[in-house]
Amino acid sequence: MASPVEVKKICCIGAGYVGGPTCAVIALKCPHIQVTIVDLNQSRIDAWNSEDFSLPIYEPGLDDVVKACRGRNLFFSTDVNKGIQEADLIFVSVNTPTKKNGVGAGYAADLNYIELATRQIAAVATSSKIVVEKSTVPCRTAESMRTILEANSKPNCRFDILSNPEFLAEGTAIDDLFNPDRVLIGSLQTPEGISACASLTAVYANWVAKERILNVGLWSSELTKLAANAMLAQRISSINALSAICEATGANIDEVAHAVGYDSRVGPKFLKASVGFGGSCFQKDILNLVYLSESLHLPEVAAYWRQVVEMNEYQKNRFSKRVVDTLFNTITGKRIAVLGFAFKADTGDTRESAAITLIKNFLNETAYVNVYDPKVPHEQIWQDLQEAIPNKPLETIQKQVTLSASAMDACLNAEAVVIATEWKEFKEIDWQTVYDSMKKPAFVFDGRLLVDADALRKIGFKVTSIGRGGV
Numbered sequence: 001m002a003s004p005v006e007v008k009k010i011c012c013i014g015a016g017y018v019g020g021p022t023c024a025v026i027a028l029k030c031p032h033i034q035v036t037i038v039d040l041n042q043s044r045i046d047a048w049n050s051e052d053f054s055l056p057i058y059e060p061g062l063d064d065v066v067k068a069c070r071g072r073n074l075f076f077s078t079d080v081n082k083g084i085q086e087a088d089l090i091f092v093s094v095n096t097p098t099k100k101n102g103v104g105a106g107y108a109a110d111l112n113y114i115e116l117a118t119r120q121i122a123a124v125a126t127s128s129k130i131v132v133e134k135s136t137v138p139c140r141t142a143e144s145m146r147t148i149l150e151a152n153s154k155p156n157c158r159f160d161i162l163s164n165p166e167f168l169a170e171g172t173a174i175d176d177l178f179n180p181d182r183v184l185i186g187s188l189q190t191p192e193g194i195s196a197c198a199s200l201t202a203v204y205a206n207w208v209a210k211e212r213i214l215n216v217g218l219w220s221s222e223l224t225k226l227a228a229n230a231m232l233a234q235r236i237s238s239i240n241a242l243s244a245i246c247e248a249t250g251a252n253i254d255e256v257a258h259a260v261g262y263d264s265r266v267g268p269k270f271l272k273a274s275v276g277f278g279g280s281c282f283q284k285d286i287l288n289l290v291y292l293s294e295s296l297h298l299p300e301v302a303a304y305w306r307q308v309v310e311m312n313e314y315q316k317n318r319f320s321k322r323v324v325d326t327l328f329n330t331i332t333g334k335r336i337a338v339l340g341f342a343f344k345a346d347t348g349d350t351r352e353s354a355a356i357t358l359i360k361n362f363l364n365e366t367a368y369v370n371v372y373d374p375k376v377p378h379e380q381i382w383q384d385l386q387e388a389i390p391n392k393p394l395e396t397i398q399k400q401v402t403l404s405a406s407a408m409d410a411c412l413n414a415e416a417v418v419i420a421t422e423w424k425e426f427k428e429i430d431w432q433t434v435y436d437s438m439k440k441p442a443f444v445f446d447g448r449l450l451v452d453a454d455a456l457r458k459i460g461f462k463v464t465s466i467g468r469g470g471v
């Protein structure tokens with residue numbers, strides 16, 4: 001094996017939900033390494049550099065990490081070329097959304113941002129680099145990156161490509177990065193590939209135990225990321241499918257999940273029934289896996305994974321329908337308070353949030369909707385609703401939707417409260433005051449199994465929870 005390069009300067013291309021927190025934590029844990037995070041988006045970089053630390057993403061504990069190292073060994077910049085030129089190791093952490101047009105539209109990952117970043121590395125690098133795929137990509141993307149880099153490299157520039165997918169979850173990103181279940185590094189099993197892998201392993205070894213750093217082949221690493229997300233999402237769709245049976249039979253999904261999860265072969269995590277999973281990753285990565293399976297002429301495999309996403313759509317629509325059915329089969333002209341807009345608690349991210357589908361369905365039934373979320377900016381909510389309902393002008397949507405300043409405000413004069421995100425503050429609301437301010441009968445629909453349904457019933461609410469008999 002060639003002796004591994006000691007990494008002294010890291011550049012991360014993409015200052016988003018992954019690049020920002022991941023590389024900020026590397027800077028914190030490796031004070032001897034200079035870390036520069038670059039992005040084309042000027043306003044995002046300005047926010048990362050803002051004096052009052054109003055960072056572009058909300059993530060508990062992130063501001064402390066950035067405060068500890070920004071200006072010391074952590075830098076944010078729009079000068080992508082300089083970042084590339086100076087680094088020994090480059091993380092490519094750009095977005096890989098689902099393709100909207102062309103071959104594979106609606107399923108395949110859009111690799112345009114990966115390709116542009118790779119071409120930029122090839123064009124401006126004047127010394128050898130280790131290039132690390134951090135973004136989630138289809139299996140064998142590293143091969144395309146290598147072809148682009150090798151076809152465009154200058155003399156004496158060598159590029160070694162690694163796959164190092166990220167497993168952090170939003171809302172717990174800092175904790176996940178401090179104490180990862182595992183760090184996965186995929187490399188070609190050549191002397192150079194193994195040496196590059198050793199260089200990156202040495203970076204993580206500053207704070208991650210060696211036995212948690214897994215070294216595998218490149219393609220296994222790329223596929224593991226898709227597989228991990230598919231299997232996590234599959235658990236949620238499985239428990240959500242069972243929640244429908246619970247509602248029809250009088251069984252209680254929390255009791256079923258608890259008892260099933262007690263089996264050590266199953267385990268208790270990711271068995272919380274909900275109004276449906278959201279987030280930028282699960283749906284995108286499963287559709288990516290579906291596309292991969294179809295491209296490999298494995299239609300049964302594709303159908304198997306597609307069903308996980310279909311079950312999720314069913315769950316969101318089934319929940320909205322239960323709201324309408326319970327409110328005497330019509331919500332026309334009725335006011336519904338939707339508590340939570342983020343796809344999960346402790347994040348301001350709304351990508352693929354179940355709340356968007358619920359609100360769209362309520363507006364379709366010509367209801368009025370009050371929305372409150374403690375972290376999602378109002379412009380984001382308008383943007384998401386406009387994208388979800390492209391056939392209605394924003395002004396029309398705004399006639400039906402009010403953005404409220406608090407949960408209490410949202411519930412005022414409403415006929416029903418729908419809990420779409422499991423923010424802790426919704427558990428702690430003064431529900432008696434909410435009840436007093438609502439129209440009667442006052443309904444609560446708990447899409448997150450968050451509140452104490454029996455306590456609310458004692459106040460007078462009619463309560464319907466996912467996976468339980470209602471009212």
Ligand SMILES: NC(=O)c1ccc[n+]([C@@H]2O[C@H](COP(=O)([O-])OP(=O)(O)OC[C@H]3O[C@@H](n4cnc5c(N)ncnc54)[C@H](O)[C@@H]3O)[C@@H](O)[C@H]2O)c1
Pocket residue numbers: 013014015016017018019038039040041044080093094095096113116117120134135136137166167168169170280281
């Ligand atoms: N969000 C998560 O929790 C999460 C977790 C694990 C993996 N991932 C994966 O990580 C990748 C990034 O996700 P994200 O949520 O951070 O995306 P994001 O959209 O928040 O950030 C991506 C950033 O890359 C920038 N960018 C794109 N092309 C660029 C270029 N050529 N040069 C410089 N900057 C460029 C964009 O401006 C954007 O700010 C995706 O592949 C995603 O699937 C995301």
Ligand SMILES: O=c1ccn([C@@H]2O[C@H](COP(=O)(O)OP(=O)(O)O[C@H]3O[C@H](CO)[C@@H](O)[C@H](O)[C@H]3O)[C@@H](O)[C@H]2O)c(=O)[nH]1
Pocket residue numbers: 136166167168169170171229232236269270271272273274275276277278279280281282343344345
């Ligand atoms: O028991 C559960 C667990 C989660 N969810 C929902 O599932 C979605 C995703 O939650 P979570 O996985 O916690 O957040 P993400 O930030 O989307 O993280 C997932 O996606 C990331 C991006 O690929 C991966 O890195 C993480 O490992 C993976 O957990 C959210 O809407 C949750 O509310 C449930 O409904 N029930």
